[in-house]
Amino acid sequence: MLEELKEKVFKANLDLVTHRLVIFTWGNVSGIDRERKLVVIKPSGVDYDNMKASDMVVVDLQSGKVVEGDLNPSSDTPTHLELYRNFPEIGGIVHTHSTYATAWAQTGCDIPNIGTTHADYFHDAIPCTDDMVKEQMADYELNTGVVIVDKFRKDNINYVHTPGILVKNHGPFSWGKDPDNAVYNAVVMEQVAKMAFISFSINPQTTMNPLLVEKHFNRKHGPNAYYGQKKK
Amino acid sequence: MLEELKEKVFKANLDLVTHRLVIFTWGNVSGIDRERKLVVIKPSGVDYDNMKASDMVVVDLQSGKVVEGDLNPSSDTPTHLELYRNFPEIGGIVHTHSTYATAWAQTGCDIPNIGTTHADYFHDAIPCTDDMVKEQMADYELNTGVVIVDKFRKDNINYVHTPGILVKNHGPFSWGKDPDNAVYNAVVMEQVAKMAFISFSINPQTTMNPLLVEKHFNRKHGPNAYYGQKKK
Amino acid sequence: MLEELKEKVFKANLDLVTHRLVIFTWGNVSGIDRERKLVVIKPSGVDYDNMKASDMVVVDLQSGKVVEGDLNPSSDTPTHLELYRNFPEIGGIVHTHSTYATAWAQTGCDIPNIGTTHADYFHDAIPCTDDMVKEQMADYELNTGVVIVDKFRKDNINYVHTPGILVKNHGPFSWGKDPDNAVYNAVVMEQVAKMAFISFSINPQTTMNPLLVEKHFNRKHGPNAYYGQKKK
Amino acid sequence: MLEELKEKVFKANLDLVTHRLVIFTWGNVSGIDRERKLVVIKPSGVDYDNMKASDMVVVDLQSGKVVEGDLNPSSDTPTHLELYRNFPEIGGIVHTHSTYATAWAQTGCDIPNIGTTHADYFHDAIPCTDDMVKEQMADYELNTGVVIVDKFRKDNINYVHTPGILVKNHGPFSWGKDPDNAVYNAVVMEQVAKMAFISFSINPQTTMNPLLVEKHFNRKHGPNAYYGQKKK
Incomplete structure (x- = not known):
């Protein structure tokens, strides 16, 4: 089932x-079939070298139960599902x-929007989640999703215009309209994280011209x- | 038309x-036929993997109108044209x-000339443009060219001897006697940007021996x- | 003898x-046959390009004498043996x-545990040994092992849960259940060292949520x- | 003539x-035939892709005159000759x-010996030359050799035990018993320069245990x- 989506994932x-x-x-990609409410995700701890499209695991969006597949789904599956349910x-x-985005996540700092490379794909700063608290450790992976969603709600950030986040002391999550687009945004995030590290090393007072944020984001997104x- | 230039670009x-x-x-190269006043440039948003020489777009130097080509020209075309018209x-x-040159552009700082690698190809510091103002946002790409030209005029910098600039919060532009030479200068700029980042991290008081600027530039350029x- | 282990090493x-x-x-891997008390190790100063499995040298765990092999064993052999005898x-x-782990070793600082990438494989900070003293210079390689073991004993660190260390002003040693696992941990250490360097450059006050240390380590290790x- | 040396160079x-x-x-290697007092060096400004062994240029050690070869020798030839004459x-x-060694050269700082990777090949700090003065600009490349030799003499550094130097605001020179060994030392220098940059970024107070300097240098060099x- 879902052979095409498995191939894409x-x-x-x-x-x-x-x-x-x-x-x-150390990574995983998933994709969703919104109509059937099924998510296809990488199996847990399997080498990329030996992986086949048929190893992808199909899980139910609501319950997280494996619907098809012989392998365990990624241990991060509950995080993915929580994001699909809320976004x-x-x-x-x-x-x-990824090296630079994870390094930022470790610091607990947002990646400020300081250039058009960032503004072309992420409207705002790439946010970093708050610390998880003790009660959240039991359902750790689910609650990783919860703190991500909370951050977007609390700070009123548009998850379509800012398609990624840093989980504090952990690493980046990104998303998009399909698995491919989510990978694209993961690449952008890593590159933006690397350049911001260098910029702030050169000039700790680096700031953005706010006019450029709107201009560049709207060049690639939105009605015009x-x-x-x-x-044509 | 312009098959040879298309191939080069x-x-x-x-x-x-x-x-x-x-x-x-995330990049584009153009070349100009000065006699015919036509510019050949990369199409917008096309993957490098699938691009063919025949996809290059021919535009008019003055009007910016597409003279030949089925694809949209690079969205940065008005910037290129403004530079060709003034330089x-x-x-x-x-x-x-490119990572390091863009990181410098994000800081708004010039890249100081602190070594012979820089002085061999760029006589002065690689300048960074001023902030664009609100009125310039409407014709954004054209005005990107305008602020570049303004910077060279205002600071009396020779654009042949310093063949590149950083656009603030955006990234580098470079040029040369032909498309190949412009790419060469883009590589130099990225390397010089990387080494300057490292040098200033090691020693924030790094300075250049001014005697070396003249010596090295003249070794590769000028009458002798x-x-x-x-x-021989 | 020990052909299988030689192949693995x-x-x-x-x-x-x-x-x-x-x-x-600039590196060496060894493996041990615990039953026969024999260690297989890379020969000293031999190019990786020309090395064959049969060049691996077999040495006695206690005496360090070469039991089989035409080449000198790695000059670091006494360090390896001391670790096998105590761990x-x-x-x-x-x-x-390796670049980043060695750079940390040069500083004499532990690599603090500031992220889940670290916590997934190293329970505690990756420790750095104390300075060696004059009397230890005579049996330098043996004493490199001694200061490593001392550090784990003195600071009460579990060598299974924190499978690596930095030798001050020198470089990293790592270990594991077999040669392959030791290489895996060496890769983790280098990546963790790189990310910690970046994190502390961005935010010198970077700290870890202690709840995550237990959670992530236990996700991959321990009874649950x-x-x-x-x-299944 | 000197076909074997040309091949090596x-x-x-x-x-x-x-x-x-x-x-x-951006680089050049030379080798010397001490008996015939002839130096073989890379031609100036020739692409590595198109270069052939027969393009190597033979020059006289004393006069610098081209003895054989159709191409101009490297513009740095007078520097090489001055080093061969004095060392x-x-x-x-x-x-x-090379990126990191050049970045250090730009700062005007020596690369301190802070680890065994450095001590294995360079006994002391890798020195940086003093600024050149106006009178030295006329015979610039010759005087680059002169300031290198001066630095070793003035600071009483052994050029065999410390086989390389940084030329201020310019870049690294290294040497060895033959062209191959000089390349080896250039690689070491670049790696040592990179690691020192990282170490000092992590801990500006990084210092070396002086006991290790002697120990490691003597492990690879000297009578024992x-x-x-x-x-055996």
Whole structure:
């Protein structure tokens, strides 16, 4: 079942390796079939080298139960499901321990929007979640999703316009309209995290011209976007 | 038309990938035919993997209208045209979001000339443009060119001797006598930006021996240049 | 003799190159046959390109005498043996001069546990040994092992849960249940060292949520581990 | 003439690319035939991709005149010759603009000896030359050699035990018993420069245990060296 989505999720997982966002098994991509309320996700702890599209695991959006697949789904599955349940417009999710985004996550700091590379894909600062508290440790992976959703709600951030977050002391999650787009945003986040590290090392007082945020974001998104190829 | 120039511009765009200056579609190279007043430029948002020389778009230097080509030209085309119109000695232009040059651009700081690697190709500090103001946002790409030209005029910098600039909170533009030479200068800029970041991290008081600026620049440029192979 | 172990040790040494942990001959991996009390280790100063499995040297755990092999064993052999004699649960050891872990070792600072990437594999901070004193210089390589063991004893660190250390002004040693696992931990250490360097550059006040240390370590280790594929 | 040395110098030049020490034509290796007092060096400004062993240029040690070869020798030839004339025990010289060593050179700071990776190959800090003065600009490349030799003499540094230097605001020179060994030392210098940058970023008070300097240098050099494979 869901062979096409499995193929997409499988390919997107391999793209994490191509883009050097993961070593070993440290990452996972999922995709969702919104109509059937089923999520396809990478199996847990399986080498990218030996992985096949048919190894992808199908789980139920609500219950998290495995619907199809011989392997355990990624241990981060409850996080993915919580995001899909709360962010209805997303079709794919990525989690990695990519070097620079993870380093920012470790600091507990948001990645400020200081350039057009950032503004082209993330309208606001890439937020960092608050510390998890003791009661949240029991259902740790589920609650990782909960603190992500809380952060967007509490700070009134649009999850479509800012498609990613840092989980404090852990690493980045990103999402998009499909698995491929979520990987794209994961690559952007890593690159933006690297450049912000360098910029603040050079000039701790680095700031953004706020006019550029609107301009660049709207060049690529929104009703009057004009980047790329359109029907003429 | 302009098949030879299209081939050069196409190849120069691929060279950005080879030199690791771009990921995805984040860069563009153009070249100009000065006699015919036509500019050849990369199409907007097209993957480097699938791009062909025949996809290059021909636009009119003055009007910016597409003269030949089925695809939209790079959204940065008005910037390129403004530079060609004001810098009559240049034959090629490159724009990238290369990591270290972009990080410097984000800080709003010039890259000081602190070594012979820099002085060999850029006579002065690589300048950073001023903030754009609200009125400039409507014609954003055109005005990106305007603030670049303004910076060179205002600070009396020779655009042939310092063939590149950082656009504040955005990224680097470089140029040269042809598309290939503009790519060369983009590679130099990225390398110089990386080394300056490291040098200032090691020693914030880093300065240049001014005697070396003249010596090294003149070794490679000017009437008595003696680097490389000459007719004997 | 010990052909299987030689093959494993040989392959693990090549993996150091694949994971970019060594240049030239700057690293070594060993493995132990606990029943026969014999250690298999890389020969000293031999290029990875020309090395064969049969070049691996077999040495006696207690005496350090070469039992089989035409080449000199790694000059670090006495360090490996001291670790095997004092850490009875380990089956493989790795030493490298990998860039970021070595840079931390040079500083004399422990690598604090500031993220789940670290906590997934190293329960505590990765410790750094104390300075060696003059009397220890005579039997330098043996005493490198001695100061490592001392550090774990003195600070009451569990060598199974924190499978690696920095030797001050020198570089990292790591270990594991077999040579492969020791290489895995060497890769983790290098990645963790790199990310910690970046995190502290961004935010010198970076700290860890202590709840995450237990949670993440126990996800992958201990009686209730649930990461990866288990028999269902 | 000197076909064997040309082959060695040619190969050593290509190794600079393999070890990622140069981009474009930014580096050169030479070798000397001490008996015939002839130096073989890379031609100036020739692409590594198109270079052949027969392109290497033979110049006279004393006069610097081209003895054989159709191309101009490297513009840095007078520096190489000055080093060969004053450092009689060296057989090969390398100059690059490798990233981290050049960044240190730009700062004007010595690279302190803070680890065994450094001490294994460079006994002392890697020195940085003093500023050149106006009178030295006329014979710039010759005087680059002069300031290098001056630095070793003035500070009483042994050029065999510390086989390299940083030229202020310029970049590294290294040497060795032959061209290959000079490239090896250039790689060490770049790696040591990178690790020192990271170490001082982590801990500006980083210092070396002086006991390790003697121990590690003597492990690989001097009468009682025991690293690598010896006749038993």
